[in-house]
Amino acid sequence: MNPAKSPDVPQPPVIGKVSHHSIEMSWMNGENKSPTGPAEHRTHFSVEQMDPKTHTFSSIYIGYSTRHLVEELKSSTYYSFRLMVTRPSGECSFSPAVSVFTNREPFNGKNLHQALNRENEQELTTVLQSGVVNVDVNDKMGLTPLMVAAQKGFTSLADILVKHGADINKRDSTGKNSLMQACYSGHLDMVKYLRNCGSTWQSRDTDGCSPLHWAVDGGHLPVITFLIQDGCEVDVMDKVSLWTPLMRVSAISGNAAVACVLLQAGADVNVRDKAGKTPLMVAVLNNHVELVKLLLDSGADQHLKNEYGAGAADMAKAFGRQNIMNLLDKISMEDSNRLTSTEQFCYGDKK
Incomplete structure (x- = not known):
């Protein structure tokens, strides 16, 4: 006692x-x-x-x-x-x-994103299995864990997230989903994984840009090639400027290798945007000389005019693009010589 x-x-x-x-x-x-x-x-x-x-x-x-x-x-x-x-x-x-x-602090969204950024599968699984954290919780940039995994190419972690209910169609404030993030970052394995999970090429961001637009902006040839082979529409237009992926190349990167893949897949070299500009005109305005040459070699018509009546040559002259002016003059002279040769062949010497 x-x-x-x-x-x-x-x-x-x-x-x-x-x-x-x-x-x-x-x-x-x-x-x-x-x-x-x-x-x-x-x-x-x-x-x-x-x-x-x-x-x-x-x-x-x-x-x-x-x-x-x-x-x-x-x-x-x-x-x-x-x-x-x-x-x-x-x-x-x-x-x-x-x-x-004192008790351990309950898991929260910060713990989930930290585990993801550390690429720690065990920690990520532990947080998710706690059942107290939303698998689609946004970080301070407005990105879900799956979007971050798509950006970084963490395919195995993406699989854990999806198996715990992550929404593959969730979008950030600009309307980009995880597939667009993966396309822009160039992670082919992630792109294929998300496609197998049901992500679609028909998805659009708030400006109407498709996954192919974002893959083109990223300049990743393997991803672009896969998208096209998988049936992605090559001349899909956004809803703001009516730009196709080829037009985005002309406006942003000027990457001739990317443009070549698009052209070989059947991209319209003379497509027009909302203001009547063609990819050639936009490439001229942005001084993408190699791209201008590729577009001309691929059948771009330099004589087309925009809605204000200006053509590629007018734009080159207005901005002092001398290299491009010389290139356009050369193509015009070759066209003229071909026409003269054809006339001589058809009609003979009339002197």
């Missing part, structure tokens, strides 16, 4: 609810006969917390209440407390110390 404790030694605080950042505690007030009476007739209490480095105690609460909530604590950390009781007589006594271990 345990010996009774001395009435002069208070019991330690009774620990109530413990979270990752707070601890509830209470204590008995049996000695306080008049808890609401005059202060001189009341027992008051002080909750003291121990400093783990110095092992000294300091007060975190002083008053007449018999309960206290300690907040702003660290998760997964030991804390020690004791109770000092001061009776109306002025006599003070201390309780034994009581130690408490």
Whole structure:
């Protein structure tokens, strides 16, 4: 049988609810006969917390209440407390110390994205299996974990996310989905994986751009080739400027190798945008000399005019594109010579 404790030694605080950042505690007030009476007739209490480095105690609460909530604590950390009781007589006594271990902080979206960015499959799985984190939670850039995986080419992590319910059709603020992210970043394995999961080439962002538009912007030939072989429409237009992927090449990168793949797949070399411009005109405006040559060799018509009546030669002259002007003049002269040769062949010398 345990010996009774001395009435002069208070019991330690009774620990109530413990979270990752707070601890509830209470204590008995049996000695306080008049808890609401005059202060001189009341027992008051002080909750003291121990400093783990110095092992000294300091007060975190002083008053007449018999309960206290300690907040702003660290998760997964030991804390020690004791109770000092001061009776109306002025006599003070201390309780034994009581130690408490705060809970681990609940998983959240930040933990999920951190696991993904560390490419840690086990950590990612642990967070998802906790059941408290939305698999499609956005990071501060508005991207879901699957979008980030698509950008980085983390195919095995993408598979974990999809198996835990990630939405392959989720879009960011500009309307790009994970497939577009993978196409732009050039991760062919990821592109194939998302296609197998049901992602479609018909998806569009807020400007009406397709996955092929984004693959072309990224300049990744294997991805572009796969998209075309997989049935992606090569002359798909956005809904803002009516630009096809070939027009995007003319306007942005000027990448002749990308343009060559598109042209070999049947891209319309003389397609017109909303303002009546052709890929040739746009390439001239952006001084993409190699692309201009490729487009001309592929049948681009330099005599076409935009809605303001200006053609490729007019634009080259207006912006002082001398190399391009020389190229256009050369093509015009060759066309003229071919016409003269044809006339001589058909009609002979009339002199």
